[in-house]
Amino acid sequence: MKPNHTINAAITCMGGFVPEYRLTNQELEGYVQTSDEWIRTRTGIGERRILKDETKATSDLAIAAINEILRKKNLDPKEIDCVICSTMTPDMQLTVTGAYIAWKIGADNAWGYDFTAACCGFIYGLTTAATYIESGRFKKIIVVGVDNMSRFVDYTDRNTCILFGDGGAAALVEPCDDTSLGVLDSVFHSNGFGRQLMNQKAGGSLKPASHATVDAREHYAFMDGKAVFKYAVEGMASSSLEVMKKNNLTVNDIAWIVPHQANLRIIEVVAKEVGVPMEKVMLNIEKFGNTIAATIPLCLWEYEPRLKKGDYIILVSFGGGFTWGATLLKWGYDGSDFIGK
Numbered sequence: 001m002k003p004n005h006t007i008n009a010a011i012t013c014m015g016g017f018v019p020e021y022r023l024t025n026q027e028l029e030g031y032v033q034t035s036d037e038w039i040r041t042r043t044g045i046g047e048r049r050i051l052k053d054e055t056k057a058t059s060d061l062a063i064a065a066i067n068e069i070l071r072k073k074n075l076d077p078k079e080i081d082c083v084i085c086s087t088m089t090p091d092m093q094l095t096v097t098g099a100y101i102a103w104k105i106g107a108d109n110a111w112g113y114d115f116t117a118a119c120c121g122f123i124y125g126l127t128t129a130a131t132y133i134e135s136g137r138f139k140k141i142i143v144v145g146v147d148n149m150s151r152f153v154d155y156t157d158r159n160t161c162i163l164f165g166d167g168g169a170a171a172l173v174e175p176c177d178d179t180s181l182g183v184l185d186s187v188f189h190s191n192g193f194g195r196q197l198m199n200q201k202a203g204g205s206l207k208p209a210s211h212a213t214v215d216a217r218e219h220y221a222f223m224d225g226k227a228v229f230k231y232a233v234e235g236m237a238s239s240s241l242e243v244m245k246k247n248n249l250t251v252n253d254i255a256w257i258v259p260h261q262a263n264l265r266i267i268e269v270v271a272k273e274v275g276v277p278m279e280k281v282m283l284n285i286e287k288f289g290n291t292i293a294a295t296i297p298l299c300l301w302e303y304e305p306r307l308k309k310g311d312y313i314i315l316v317s318f319g320g321g322f323t324w325g326a327t328l329l330k331w332g333y334d335g336s337d338f339i340g341k
């Protein structure tokens with residue numbers, strides 16, 4: 001349901017980047033007791049991309065993704081007003097990766113900051129950007145969903161190491177003259193109860209780093225996957241249905257659902273509960289795994305050539321915190337415009 005304003009915000013271009021190295025299920029069989037068959041049937045993941053270069057980090061993934069937008073749109077970075085970096089894995093603590101990215105890409109007139117909402121980072125960040133644009137105060141905002149999760153994964157823990165990969169993808173968000181198009185609505189929720197089920201135990205203000213925390217391997221990702229699974233299905237299905245109902249749409253109106261890519265089984269159950277056939281569900285989990293804030297924009301980036309002006313698209317996610325929700329878009333351009341650019 002759109003608030004009463006005259007300017008709409010729309011995504012006008014996507015850019016994306018994944019590092020070259022492919023970590024296969026077969027390679028993981030050498031690290032932990034697992035199998036290609038178990039990983040494929042329980043998660044749908046075949047391989048993930050890993051940033052091997054230790055001199056590089058989250059900002060490098062983001063910059064590569066944003067540079068694609070600058071190229072495709074022939075955009076002078078000085079025109080960018082704001083860079084929102086949605087990530088759980090900033091380059092460093094106590095500094096702002098979004099500010100660093102803005103500086104590195106030459107967005108000298110932009111303010112950059114980080115947005116922390118785990119797997120919902122991109123959709124929360126996109127809605128924030130859309131609201132800034134709708135206010136009339138800003139014209140060009142980059143939202144980049146990016147995570148370098150491999151740096152926080154314990155490759156001796158089979159519960160988590162099979163799941164995550166690295167990547168980043170960015171959207172340019174601009175005002176749109178046609179107020180029927182763009183970012184139309186969002187329904188978002190959170191519940192801090194979820195913190196106990198997904199976290200990194202040490203390295204925050206609650207438990208700063210010490211020899212003991214390092215010895216206990218508390219600087220790696222922890223997840224009670226079985227418990228999270230149930231909440232993820234319920235949260236993603238209910239928020240997809242909620243955003244459709246609120247906007248008087250049925251599944252027949254929806255061209256695409258873009259679910260967070262944590263587990264193919266979660267995605268299949270959500271699609272079934274929402275009533276959307278799998279042909280309308282964007283997927284990249286088989287080749288990229290769970291890239292946290294990057295899963296949804298990486299899907300949009302890869303499917304961009306197939307998107308048509310006027311397509312209704314639901315972006316839906318569930319992640320740490322817990323955070324969950326759905327955003328409704330009416331796509332603003334024919335994605336084929338960018339083919340070959």
Ligand code: UT7
Pocket residue numbers: 033034035038039042043119158159162224225226227228229232262263266290292318319320
């Ligand atoms: O992005 C944020 C949101 N994240 C999610 O939504 C993730 C949600 N959770 C999941 O995707 C799944 O719960 C997992 C993929 C993490 C785990 O799958 P599962 O079907 O829930 O497995 P499970 O944890 O119930 O474990 C089943 C069995 C256990 O063995 P026993 O106890 O039955 O003997 C595990 O020890 O599978 C075992 N297992 C494995 N076996 C081979 C757990 N991990 C592995 C593994 N390889 N990598």
